[in-house]
Amino acid sequence: MVIFLGSGFSSLCQKVQIAQSAAETYTAQARDRILNYYSSLNLITGNKLEIEEKNTIISGINKMFENDQVYVTNDIDPSDTTPIVFKSKEYLENIRLFYSNSEVSFRIDSMQVSDIYAAKDFYFIKIEVFREMAVIFNNQQRRDVKNLDFYVKFVPNLLDCQIYSVKNHEDNLDQFKKVTISTIIQFTKEDTVAEKKPETQMPLVENVPRADSLKVLNSLIKKPETPMAVSGKKGDVNRVINERLNTTEYLKQTRRKNFWLVATLITGGATAYTYIEGNKLYKDYKKATSLGEVDSIKDKFEVYDIICQAAGGATGFTLLEFVIHAGKQSKAKKKLAIHPAPLQNGRGITLAYTF
Numbered sequence: 001m002v003i004f005l006g007s008g009f010s011s012l013c014q015k016v017q018i019a020q021s022a023a024e025t026y027t028a029q030a031r032d033r034i035l036n037y038y039s040s041l042n043l044i045t046g047n048k049l050e051i052e053e054k055n056t057i058i059s060g061i062n063k064m065f066e067n068d069q070v071y072v073t074n075d076i077d078p079s080d081t082t083p084i085v086f087k088s089k090e091y092l093e094n095i096r097l098f099y100s101n102s103e104v105s106f107r108i109d110s111m112q113v114s115d116i117y118a119a120k121d122f123y124f125i126k127i128e129v130f131r132e133m134a135v136i137f138n139n140q141q142r143r144d145v146k147n148l149d150f151y152v153k154f155v156p157n158l159l160d161c162q163i164y165s166v167k168n169h170e171d172n173l174d175q176f177k178k179v180t181i182s183t184i185i186q187f188t189k190e191d192t193v194a195e196k197k198p199e200t201q202m203p204l205v206e207n208v209p210r211a212d213s214l215k216v217l218n219s220l221i222k223k224p225e226t227p228m229a230v231s232g233k234k235g236d237v238n239r240v241i242n243e244r245l246n247t248t249e250y251l252k253q254t255r256r257k258n259f260w261l262v263a264t265l266i267t268g269g270a271t272a273y274t275y276i277e278g279n280k281l282y283k284d285y286k287k288a289t290s291l292g293e294v295d296s297i298k299d300k301f302e303v304y305d306i307i308c309q310a311a312g313g314a315t316g317f318t319l320l321e322f323v324i325h326a327g328k329q330s331k332a333k334k335k336l337a338i339h340p341a342p343l344q345n346g347r348g349i350t351l352a353y354t355f
Contacts, residue, residue: 016118017180021252022156023116029161029259030125030152031113037064037163038106038131044096045104048303058092066153066164073168075146076133088163105134109145117176124153125161126176128169253329260322267315274308 040061044054062068068089074082076095086094095104114126127150135142147169154161281301288294 016177017182018116018123018156019248020181020183021248021255023179023181025252025255025259026123026154026156026161027113027116027125030127030154031111033064033152033161033163034111034127034129034150035108037061038108041095041106042104044092045099045102047101048299050300054096058096061092062089064163066162070164070166072166073148075131075144075148078133078135078142078144088166099135103136107132107134114173116179116181117173118179119153122153122155122159123179124151124164126151126173250329250332253325253332257322257325257329260318260325263318264315264322267311267318270311271308271315274304274311278304278308 040057043049043057044061049057065088068087070088071085072088072091073085074091076091076098082094109130109132111130112128114128116123116125118124129148129150131146131148133144133146135144149165149167149169150163151165151167152161153159153164278301281297281304285294285297285301288297
């Protein structure tokens with residue numbers, strides 16, 4: 001079996017299908033992106049952080065979007081006295097300005113993640129979010145609840161998930177083209193073929209019950225041009241199945257290992273940064289002379305201390321996940337021989353199973 005990793009994306013969109021392992025990976029990434037987005041929003045309100053620190057956080061949030069011109073519905077002004085929508089850059093800056101002296105808490109009450117859909121040149125996932133915004137101003141608390149739709153795009157093997165639109169909720173999924181998730185089908189003894197025929201591409205069967213899948217497969221095998229003609233021996237068919245299974249497992253563990261490696265680097269960097277800055281503040285605290293200066297430094301130090309502890313715990317978790325998936329990738333790799341080979345369009349690599 002050969003897997004094509006380097007072919008053009010236009011062919012993917014024409015087929016409108018995606019491997020199950022890739023679908024699971026990008027769905028999880030899209031969900032985590034929204035959770036991280038709201039966690040970051042909580043850091044740019046109030047007066048516990050300096051302007052430069054808030055700008056650094058805003059810069060990180062901007063990278064979650066396709067670009068800084070993405071339109072975001074205005075859900076941060078309960079008084080409805082500002083525009084209905086902002087560009088993402090303006091939206092983040094307005095949160096910092098509107099609530100520079102008041103604490104705001106963003107919380108997700110619930111989240112619904114859609115299936116994967118196809119646009120002209122990318123795939124996307126729609127995530128419906130019920131979010132609550134609690135604002136404390138002049139010792140009074142106000143709450144605002146909104147039902148929002150986040151549209152998150154991705155291009156397999158090319159881009160990470162990116163938010164490209166945030167709107168008020170709409171029931172509009174029936175307007176989009178749903179992507180077929182490809183699956184591997186288990187063969188039975190009756191599904192083997194007695195005579196070897198020219199190799200052709202195996203049609204992908206949609207997510208249907210096993211009994212129905214086998215009916216579809218049997219009908220395909222009875223046709224003159226058999227899509228899966230390897231030999232009349234059951235062992236040969238099983239080898240092809242094992243090839244698919246091990247290739248899929250290797251790619252899945254590679255993606256997961258890389259994801260947790262990036263997460264470990266990010267959380268580790270955050271831990272190191274806050275630890276160093278916290279030490280600097282502690283030194284300044286010991287040198288402080290006025291009461292106002294002492295209180296100001298203490299507040300900042302407490303913030304860095306909390307972030308440092310949280311980031312440190314996250315680093316330990318992400319590092320453990322990285323080690324686990326690196327080990328699984330290593331085991332899967334032993335069953336594969338990876339070598340370059342030209343494809344139909346001259347791009348990509350071939351993954352071949354070693355017997």
